[in-house]
Amino acid sequence: MRSVLIYDDEPMVRTGVKNKLKELGYDTILECCDSHSAVSTACATLPDIAILDAAIPGRDGLSAAREIRQKLKIPVILLTSFCDSAMLNKAKKIGITTILAKPFRGQDLLPAIEMAFVHAEEVKHLKKQVEVLKKANECREIIDKAKDILMQSQGLSESEAFRRIQKLAMDKQKSMRQIAEAILITEGV
Numbered sequence: 001m002r003s004v005l006i007y008d009d010e011p012m013v014r015t016g017v018k019n020k021l022k023e024l025g026y027d028t029i030l031e032c033c034d035s036h037s038a039v040s041t042a043c044a045t046l047p048d049i050a051i052l053d054a055a056i057p058g059r060d061g062l063s064a065a066r067e068i069r070q071k072l073k074i075p076v077i078l079l080t081s082f083c084d085s086a087m088l089n090k091a092k093k094i095g096i097t098t099i100l101a102k103p104f105r106g107q108d109l110l111p112a113i114e115m116a117f118v119h120a121e122e123v124k125h126l127k128k129q130v131e132v133l134k135k136a137n138e139c140r141e142i143i144d145k146a147k148d149i150l151m152q153s154q155g156l157s158e159s160e161a162f163r164r165i166q167k168l169a170m171d172k173q174k175s176m177r178q179i180a181e182a183i184l185i186t187e188g189v
Contacts, residue, residue, distance in 0.1 A: 001025065001027050002026065002048035003028035003029070003045065003046075003047040003048050003049075004047055004049050004050070005031075005041060005042050005049070005052075006018060006029060006030065006031050006032070006050075007033075007034075007035065007051070007061070008033070008051075008052075009034065009053060010053075013053070013079070013102070014033070017079075017109070018031065020109050021109070024109070024110055028047075030047060035061060035064035038050070038052065038068070039064050039067050039068060039071075042071070042072060043072070047072075048075075048117075049113060050065070050068050050075075050076045051076075051077045051079060052068075052078055053079045053102075054078050054087065054091075054099075055081070061078070061080075062090050062091065062094060065091075065096060066094045074120070075116035075117060075119065076094070076097055077096070077098045077100060077112050077113065077116055078098070078099045079100050079104070080099060081101070081102040081103075083099055097120065098116050100112055139176075142184065143162075143176055143177065145180070146165055146179070146180035146181075147161040147165065149183055149184070149187045150165070150183065153187070165180055165183070
């Protein structure tokens with residue numbers, strides 16, 4: 001079961017959120033009433049999601065949200081009784097998943113949580129895709145450098161140089177990248 005961190009200085013709000021989360025089947029619910037304990041509790045317990053008040057005396061709730069997002073990369077739902085364009089822009093930059101206006105209806109919590117998890121999964125998937133593309137691009141650049149060396153040193157056309165790398169990879173049962181890296185090393189590049 002997923003764990004939730006609730007951070008609000010109003011005990012009634014925390015209790016209301018906690019009760020609704022229990023109704024929804026959440027059994028690990030952590031409560032904090034100040035931003036410092038919210039950040040330290042989040043870092044110590046690694047909740048799956050955080051529901052944070054935007055305006056806590058002593059420290060901006062957005063600061064705690066930013067710190068939790070930076071350290072844990074978990075979805076964050078922001079509770080606020082006032083949201084102007086400046087706050088909305090800050091929330092977007094931090095990566096706040098959802099904003100719920102206070103007082104919110106209990107029925108709004110489940111969709112907010114579910115959408116936050118869906119959004120977090122999409123971001124995670126996109127980051128993986130970016131990594132795959134970065135590695136593919138890096139591989140292509142190495143192969144291109146090796147092709148250039150073969151074209152210059154052996155007078156091959158681009159397609160001939162590519163086929164040479166491809167054939168060596170098949171013959172030696174290595175990846176084209178490994179062959180290209182070996183060519184670069186051999187040529188002192």
